[in-house]
Amino acid sequence: MAVVLSVVAFLMTLLGGVVALRVRDRRHLVLGLAGGLILGVVAFDLVPGSLELSDAAPLGVPAPMIGFAAGFLLLHVVEQAAAVHRAHEDEYAPHEHAHGGASGRAGVLAAGALVGHSFVDGLSIGLGFQAGTGVGVLVALAVVVHDFADGFNTVTAASLGRSGRRVPLALLLADALAPVAGALVTLLVTVPKAVLGPYLGFFAGILLYLAAAEILPEAHARHPRVLTLCCTGAGMLAVFFVVGLAG
Template sequence: MAVLVALGAFAMTLFGGWMAQRVTDRRHLVLGLAGGLMLGVVGLELLPEALEAAGQEVFGVPQALLLFVGGFLVAHLVERLLAVRQAAHGAHGPGERAPQVGLTAAAAMVGHSLMDGVALGAAFQVGGGMGATVALAVITHDFADGFNTYTIASLYGNTRKKAVAMLVAAAFAPVVGAASTLFFTMPQEFLGSYLGFFGGALLYLAAAEILPEAHHDHPARSTLLCTVGGVAFIWLVVGLAE
């Protein structure tokens, strides 16, 4: 059952990526929406789930929050190292982004989609009711995953072919993840730790890259409204899933 439901996530991911491609003439609105979706996913979905699954404290701080901060710092470090490397080789001018950063971030989105599938399979292991609740959240928010995967890869100067390849990988990932749960059971603490780390990395991309770029050339009210709308959409998804 979980694999069949994951096919819905597959279709929704591709639809999200298709939408991101169709509105290239409104790039600032796309980026504003993507930033809002990413912020909503982190603050309203990933962190609460991470704290619930891996909330035990390490030296006075919940383990999930430590990994959240670690994910933010690792994302920052990877971007800086790649930027320095590109500058040393003279591959890009000042202010230009290294395409590897976009591919790395998109690959992280693929990994997240894989874990979505694992979480979906694990929920159906618990019971049909739990599976249905998680299925609603996964299928709906995979629209945001597809949208963000394509947008992030494209933002850093990668070709459309590479961005589409990452999108397709993200679409297949939940199906593979759900199928894998037929052979093993995911420890809850590990899942919570992963969600915390990934949430930190995703927040860095949203706050340090996506949103500043959205407002760089078009500091319009409509861009801000798209960001707020993205957060509100994830809030609606989380609320409906409860």
């Protein structure tokens, strides 16, 4: 099941990349909805589920919440080190778009970071199913939702400073295949439940960072915000009702 759902993530990543190549003025609504779905999965399922799986509490702090903070902070540090935000620097200041220039290198670096992060997504799907079918399905839902944004952002970043599509399409394919590879790895590895709780908390922190620092700011850039906010709220409500009905 984990591998099957990772294939769905593969298709969703490709879809996000295709949309990035074609859509112009409606992408903020799609990204707003994706951000809301991710926030809902984090708040209504991953964090509560991780707390149920682990009783460990170093210094009185639940281990999954330590993982949550570590995941959020780690992605922030990695993003800053890899200069991922340079992919969007044209929103703030003029810069060169010469082929192979600084913006092109930064864009490829950003796209490469997204490929690595998609591999971790595949691992997360497999480990979620090791924690339980319900957890696995909802983790897969979160991955599938934000892999659309990953595909979108991979193409956008890799296209900086480039007029051709060969490099963006190659990186999009790598990004789409990465979660399938990660899910396959989990078929060979079994993780104890004591580790799954902190890990799910860690993954929730990563997802929260992606939604708060990447997807939602991109959704609100240069567009009227009311409809985007409505899409974000609709995404959160959808997950709330899905989790509530499943429970």
